[in-house]
Amino acid sequence: TERKDFPLLQGKEFLIQADFKNALGQAFTDAPRNFKGKVKEILELKLTDNSARALFIATLNAVMRYMGAADKTIHCKNEEPELCAREIVRTIIDKYxxxxxxxxxxxxxxxxxxxxxxxxxxxxxVTDLDKDNINKIKYGVLIWDGRKMAKELFRTCDVILATGSTVVNDSLSQLISLSEEYQEPLYLYGTTVAGAGKILNMERLCFQSS
Structure with a gap:
C-alpha cells in the first residue's frame, strides 16, 4: 500500500502468527511475544494483559481454522487493504x-x-487508543479518545465498525454492551477476531484476507 500511516507500518502494532498443525492464525497487538508449546499451556494463560490475550487469540484462530470452524485468518497485504476498505464502505452503504x-x-x-x-x-x-492520534484531525476527522468517548460514539452514530483487535485490548465486551444499550449495529473487521467473531456470532467484514 502507498499509505504510510497504518499502525503496523509505524511500529505501533505487531502481527503475531500461531501455527497449529500448519493452520495459521494471527492477531494484532501492541505487546508481541514468542511462544512454543502446547495448546494446553495457552489455555492456562491468565488473560490479564494484551500479550497473553494476543497469544490466546492467535492460537484460537489457528485451531479454529484447523477444525474448519473459522476462515480468513491471514491478513491481506500490498494493495488489498485499500480494496477491502472500499468493499467495507460499499457493503455498509448498500445496507444503510x-x-x-x-x-x-x-x-x-x-x-x-x-x-x-x-x-x-x-x-x-473515530475513536482510537494511540495518544499520538487522539485529538488530531486525520482525513478530515477528529480522532476521539477511545477510553473516554466510546459511549458518545454509540450515542451519535447509526452504525459502528470496530477493529477486531478490540478482542485483544479487552474493549470488545464494552462495545457489545454499548451496542445492546443503544440498539446500534456493531460490525467487526480484520483477521484478529476471526475465531472469536464466530463464537460470539458477530458480523465480520474482511474481504481480502485468506
Whole structure:
C-alpha cells in the first residue's frame, strides 16, 4: 500500500502468527511475544494483559481454522487493504444508505479515508487508543479518545465498525454492551477476531484476507 500511516507500518502494532498443525492464525497487538508449546499451556494463560490475550487469540484462530470452524485468518497485504476498505464502505452503504453517521473504533486509515470521501468527514466519527492520534484531525476527522468517548460514539452514530483487535485490548465486551444499550449495529473487521467473531456470532467484514 502507498499509505504510510497504518499502525503496523509505524511500529505501533505487531502481527503475531500461531501455527497449529500448519493452520495459521494471527492477531494484532501492541505487546508481541514468542511462544512454543502446547495448546494446553495457552489455555492456562491468565488473560490479564494484551500479550497473553494476543497469544490466546492467535492460537484460537489457528485451531479454529484447523477444525474448519473459522476462515480468513491471514491478513491481506500490498494493495488489498485499500480494496477491502472500499468493499467495507460499499457493503455498509448498500445496507444503510449514504444518509448515516458511521462510528469507527480504531485508526485504520484506508477505511477512514474511504468513508470520509463517501459520507463526508462530518458524518464519520473515530475513536482510537494511540495518544499520538487522539485529538488530531486525520482525513478530515477528529480522532476521539477511545477510553473516554466510546459511549458518545454509540450515542451519535447509526452504525459502528470496530477493529477486531478490540478482542485483544479487552474493549470488545464494552462495545457489545454499548451496542445492546443503544440498539446500534456493531460490525467487526480484520483477521484478529476471526475465531472469536464466530463464537460470539458477530458480523465480520474482511474481504481480502485468506
Amino acid at each position: 444508505s449514504t444518509d448515516i453517521k458511521i462510528g469507527i473504533v480504531g485508526f485504520q486509515p484506508a477505511i477512514i479515508d474511504n468513508f470520509s470521501k463517501t459520507l463526508t468527514a462530518q458524518n464519520v466519527k
